[in-house]
Amino acid sequence: MTRSMLRAKIHRVKITKACLDYEGSLGIAQELMDAADILPGEEVLVANLESGERFTTYAIPEGEGRGVVLNGAAAHLGRVGDLVIVMCFCQVDEDRAKSTEPHVVLMQEDGLHIKET
Numbered sequence: 001m002t003r004s005m006l007r008a009k010i011h012r013v014k015i016t017k018a019c020l021d022y023e024g025s026l027g028i029a030q031e032l033m034d035a036a037d038i039l040p041g042e043e044v045l046v047a048n049l050e051s052g053e054r055f056t057t058y059a060i061p062e063g064e065g066r067g068v069v070l071n072g073a074a075a076h077l078g079r080v081g082d083l084v085i086v087m088c089f090c091q092v093d094e095d096r097a098k099s100t101e102p103h104v105v106l107m108q109e110d111g112l113h114i115k116e117t
Contacts (some may be wrong), residue, residue, distance in 0.1 A: 003093075007037075010086040014083055020075040025058050026057050027060055036086070036104075039059070048078045050078070051078065055074055055077050
């Protein structure tokens with residue numbers, strides 16, 4: 001048996017831009033992708049803390065800074081200034097599930113904090 005476990009999370013990151021005329025994806029600042037260990041093209045689940053909306057898309061590196069950009073259809077699911085949670089999951093066997101620790105990046109006003117695992 002395998003379990004779906006949280007692998008990476010960027011908590012309370014701000015939407016900095018929405019671009020409807022794009023083929024789709026979630027643009028994430030490279031610094032945040034590196035800190036959370038999210039790869040370009042990796043599937044992400046996004047939860048909007050303002051509206052409760054959830055959607056799945058894929059991550060792409062998008063410029064500098066500490067925010068995310070909603071591209072394509074996802075641009076309808078949030079507004080600039082909304083806070084979101086970006087999550088990635090992995091499938092692991094039963095034994096490994098008990099020791100799986102996610103990469104967690106907590107966004108704060110004074111920057112980001114990487115939770116030690």
